[in-house]
Amino acid sequence: MxxxxxxxxxxxxxxxxxxxxxxxxxxxxxxxxxxxxxxxxxxxxxxxxxxxxxxxxxxxxxxxxxxxxxxxxxxxxxxxxxxxxxxxxxRAWPDVGLRDPVIGLAQSSLPGLRPCGFYSPYEAAAWSVLAQRIRMSQAAALKASLLRDGVFIPPAELRGADLDLPGRKAEYLRAVAEAALDGVLDGPRLRALKPAAAVLEVQQVKGLGPFAAELVVLRGANAPDAVPHNEARLSDEVAERYGRPLAEVSEEWRPYRTWASVHLRVLRERRLAGVPAGAQAEAVPG
Incomplete structure (x- = not known):
């Protein structure tokens, strides 16, 4: 080929x-x-x-x-x-680190990191459904069962599949498939919207609440400048490092608020794992 x-x-x-x-x-x-x-x-x-x-x-x-x-x-x-x-x-991303020493530390320990997201908002939405109320390892196993020759099941096939999944996950996955086929979860379209408006649109899909909708927009459409308001671990890390609310601190991160949030989450995982703040890890947890 x-x-x-x-x-x-x-x-x-x-x-x-x-x-x-x-x-x-x-x-x-x-x-x-x-x-x-x-x-x-x-x-x-x-x-x-x-x-x-x-x-x-x-x-x-x-x-x-x-x-x-x-x-x-x-x-x-x-x-x-x-x-x-x-x-x-x-090109202006280094300036954020100059304004905010915490982000500057993250930039120096993660040189050249650009946050990688899901392949598409469709797959981000499906993951959000699979991961609801279960451990990540369990969600990963459920996702693996929905792979077809190494890729996630296409939405048309998912919509008609006989799914043996816990709770209402099968119902919600079918709603995600319908939304993908109808263009509601189209990546370029979601990126073209203001993040807050995109999140509200995604929330109209059955089974996708505020946390899931933010994941779809910020890591599925990979919007670079938005603040995740429903991610408790990020808010806890901001409180730990800054002693101020996330909404206030994140103003210094424009126009890369998503990037800064991801970097800060990586710092948190490294801190909790006992990795020295300035060290460069061989593998970075997502």
Whole structure:
């Protein structure tokens, strides 16, 4: 199968190695640790829901995407740039660390990290349903049961599937599938909206409450500048480090409030694990 090569000029700091380590530790993505320098992934292309594979390498400030698959590979490349945060102008990101020493510490210990999200808002929404009221390891096992040849089940197939899942998860997953097919969970559309408006729209999908809707927008559509208001661990970390409310502290993080929130969450996980604040970990928990 022919390989479609796309070169992307990444604006601002970026390290493929740091970002890949972050994603390999991001439980919902279930990306296995790999040898070599490339980040490799296989996913469903939004809208047409066909498989595509990508191998991402870094050459200085350029990301090289080598794509293959039966679908629209230009669309697939755009999606890759979104879920790897390569489409964000990060040239002013270092300024946030200069304004806020806590974020500056995170930037220095996670050099070049760009938060990697879900392949699509559809998969983020499905994960939110699967993870409700159960442990992450259990949710990961449920997700694994819904993979088809290594990728998550397409929405049309999920809508008609006979699902043996606890509680109302099957009902909610069918609602997620319908929303994906109707374009409600379209990544480019959600990114084009203001984050608060996008969150409200996602909440109209049955089974997706405020926490889930924020996950879909901030990590599914990978919106770079929004504050998660329903993430208790982030609020606790802000209280621990700043002694002030998240809404007040996060004003200094514009226009990268999501990025700063992710960095702060990583600092929290490292602190709780006993990792020295200035150390660079080989793998970064998501």
């Amino acid at each position: 022919a390989v479609h090569r796309v070169e992307v000029a990444v604006q601002g700091p970026w390290s493929l190695a740091t970002s890949r380590a972050f994603w390999e530790g991001f439980t919902p993505s279930a990306l296995p640790e790999r040898t070599g320098e490339a980040l490799e992934a296989t996913f469903l292309v939004e809208g047409e829901w066909r498989r595509a594979s990508v191998s991402v390498t870094q050459h200085g400030a350029t990301a090289v995407l080598s794509l293959s698959g039966a679908g629209d590979l230009d669309r697939a490349a755009t999606q890759v740039c979104r879920f790897l945060s390569l489409d964000v102008d990060g």
